[in-house]
Amino acid sequence: MPDTRARTDLYLLTQQFYARQMQALDGGRFEEYAATFTEDGLFQHLSTVEPCRGRAAILEMLHEFQRTRFGDDPVQRRHWFSQIVLDPQDDGSWRSTAYGLVVTARPGVRQPEIAPSCVVHDVLEVDGDDVLVRSRVITYDHES
Incomplete structure (x- = not known):
């Protein structure tokens, strides 16, 4: 029988990790976000772009995505992760x-835009209380 307490602790650790990671991203602290990946971590968030490897x-x-996608547009983005399933x-x-x-x-626009909807596929390395992303591939519901 699996150790339920250990799984619960891992789930909470993962939620805290994602919260800190997404707040770094949304706050424009890209160095902090990149440091949440392993040294050789893989990241692919657009199916039309080759994946990135390494911090x-x-x-x-x-930086390029922010510059080309938003430029001087004063947007505030919030990334929300939910329904996390962890498999050893x-x-x-x-x-x-x-x-x-x-x-x-x-600013000045009352109705936020909610898009895209996606699924985040990660491989996580967990060592005690430390979590790093070995790989992240994001698939978008509108591309399915």
């Missing part, structure tokens, strides 16, 4: 599958 490439991609892998890592929504708000 430096992830950091460069984030044979190598000791954990596969995390979560639903994601991105909420975009602009």
